[in-house]
Amino acid sequence: MNRMMISLLLAGGIVFSAGAAGPAPAGGLKVFISVDMEGVSGLINWEETSASGRDYELFRRAMTEDANAAIDGALRAGATDIVVRDAHGSARNIVPDLLRPEARLLRDWSGGPMSMMEGIDDTFDAVFFIGYHARAGTPNAVLDHTNISSRLLGVVINGIEMPEAGINGLMAGMFGVPVVLVSGDQAIAAQARELFGDVETAVVKEAIANAELGLHPSKARALITEKAAAALKRLKDFKPYKLPPPYTLDVSFILESEAQNASWIPGAVRKDARTVSFAAGTLMDLFKIFRVSKM
Structure with a gap:
């Protein structure tokens, strides 16, 4: 995924449809x-x-x-x-x-x-x-x-x-x-x-x-x-x-290089060699960040 796609994802500019078909019969x-x-x-x-x-x-x-x-x-x-x-x-x-x-x-x-x-x-x-x-x-x-x-x-x-x-x-x-x-x-x-x-x-x-x-x-x-x-x-x-907001996410990677890559996401904080922390106001934003952190 290129940088423009990542930026749109983090900004909420890409909407992912759940694909569900409405409520069950009465x-x-x-x-x-x-x-x-x-x-x-x-x-x-x-x-x-x-x-x-x-x-x-x-x-x-x-x-x-x-x-x-x-x-x-x-x-x-x-x-x-x-x-x-x-x-x-x-x-x-x-x-x-x-x-x-x-x-x-x-x-x-x-x-x-x-x-x-x-x-x-x-x-x-x-x-x-x-x-x-x-x-x-x-x-x-x-x-x-x-x-x-x-x-x-x-x-x-x-x-x-x-x-x-x-x-x-x-x-x-x-x-x-x-x-x-x-x-x-x-x-x-x-x-x-x-x-x-x-x-x-x-x-x-x-x-x-x-x-x-x-x-x-x-x-x-x-x-x-x-x-x-x-x-x-x-x-x-x-x-x-x-869980109550605001939300925090710590992702720990096996490889230090993967933590380094994730640390370039806007707002990321490098906690240690393998762990990167993020914050978000909503869970959906947190899950978008989690998705991008593994790219």
């Missing part, structure tokens, strides 16, 4: 499901998350079936409009032909700041995070990382060290939509409860250092379905995840 619930891969049932190795990996085809189907389990639970609880956001890697992992036909699938990246939450807006009633993982540096967590495993050491917003669930929960909160379900390992379940309170969690595996002890996939998916339905049945118990 009496029904509209559910947004963001699906990552590292927290999918049975998955333990980076190779399994990459299109070049030997077992990738097996686990992209596992990702699809975990999403289907969440869709099934949502339908049982009265959902009439479901959008699934493929939110891992290329964003072309979920197998469209294998996804339940009641849901619509959003694939690939627009390049906009909403990223894993592309498509969310204020017409949704609830958000599910399926196949999610703990933040970078979490002990006993399956494939812990934050946003880009090869580039980022961590992300802190308003002093809170964020997993991707926290970042994406804030995006949903901008539109007044609560996160009601998170599936993955025991580590992300604990972090989700720290952020969102008494959120429903489907713990499909437990990390033991670099290994995992997991439920049989059929039992994992039955658990996801059960928890998805339970979450929507007590929807009134949940509140959108929000």
Whole structure:
């Protein structure tokens, strides 16, 4: 992206459409499901998350079936409009032909700041995070990382060290939509409860250092379905995840050179060799800055 595009993005001159199709039919619930891969049932190795990996085809189907389990639970609880956001890697992992036909699938990246939450807006009633993982540096967590495993050491917003669930929960909160379900390992379940309170969690595996002890996939998916339905049945118990303005963002990079590049963004403050800080008056501005900081 050239400098003019970056300037327009930071100034709010480029508008990214969420692409949602309006409210659900009267009496029904509209559910947004963001699906990552590292927290999918049975998955333990980076190779399994990459299109070049030997077992990738097996686990992209596992990702699809975990999403289907969440869709099934949502339908049982009265959902009439479901959008699934493929939110891992290329964003072309979920197998469209294998996804339940009641849901619509959003694939690939627009390049906009909403990223894993592309498509969310204020017409949704609830958000599910399926196949999610703990933040970078979490002990006993399956494939812990934050946003880009090869580039980022961590992300802190308003002093809170964020997993991707926290970042994406804030995006949903901008539109007044609560996160009601998170599936993955025991580590992300604990972090989700720290952020969102008494959120429903489907713990499909437990990390033991670099290994995992997991439920049989059929039992994992039955658990996801059960928890998805339970979450929507007590929807009134949940509140959108929000933080008070003004907003601060600290991005820590693995390479010093990447921090150097991000430090050229207007308003950036270099905190140390690897960390760059930013400030913004609105969350959308903060997410635009976050998007540009990784270019």
